[in-house]
Amino acid sequence: MSVQVYILIQTDVGKAGSVAKAVSAIPGVTLAEAVTGPYDVVMRAEAPSMEDLGRSILSKVQAVAGITRTLTCPVTVY
Numbered sequence: 001m002s003v004q005v006y007i008l009i010q011t012d013v014g015k016a017g018s019v020a021k022a023v024s025a026i027p028g029v030t031l032a033e034a035v036t037g038p039y040d041v042v043m044r045a046e047a048p049s050m051e052d053l054g055r056s057i058l059s060k061v062q063a064v065a066g067i068t069r070t071l072t073c074p075v076t077v078y
Contacts, residue, residue, distance in 0.1 A: 001077075002046050002047060002048055002049075003046065003047050003048070003049055003050050003052075003053050003074065004044065004045070004046045004074070004075040004077075005044070005045055005046075005053065005072050005073060005074050005075060006042060006043070006044050006072075006073045006075065007042075007043045007044075007045065007058075007061060007070055007071070007072050007073070008039040008041075008042055008070065008071040008073065009023070009039060009040060009041040009042070009043065009061075009067055009069070009070050010038075010039055010040055010067070010068045010069040010070070011040040011041060011066045011067055011068060012066045012068060015040070015065075015066030015067075016034040016035075016040035016041055017034050018066060019034075019040070019041050019064055019066045019067055020032045020033055020034045020041045020043075022064045022065075022066075023041065023043050023061055023064055024043070026045075026057060026060045026061065027056070027057075028045050028046055028047050028053070028056060028057045029043055029044070029045045029057065029061075030044045030045060030046055031043060031044040032044075039071070043061075045057045045061075058072070
């Protein structure tokens with residue numbers, strides 16, 4: 001079973017499009033779209049474990065220029 005998360009991203013003004021494009025290129029990211037509202041980009045990612053998610057995806061997301069804040073929301077499967 002894999003770990004899936006949504007990550008809500010706030011960006012610098014005018015950076016939503018470039019941030020969405022940059023994070024969509026990260027392996028393990030299955031969706032990244034610029035949106036309107038309190039967050040500028042919504043992305044979805046998947047990894048084999050939380051450790052893999054942090055090491056291989058989240059660390060790369062946090063390094064993307066233009067991101068000011070993120071909120072990670074794990075998906076619960078029933």
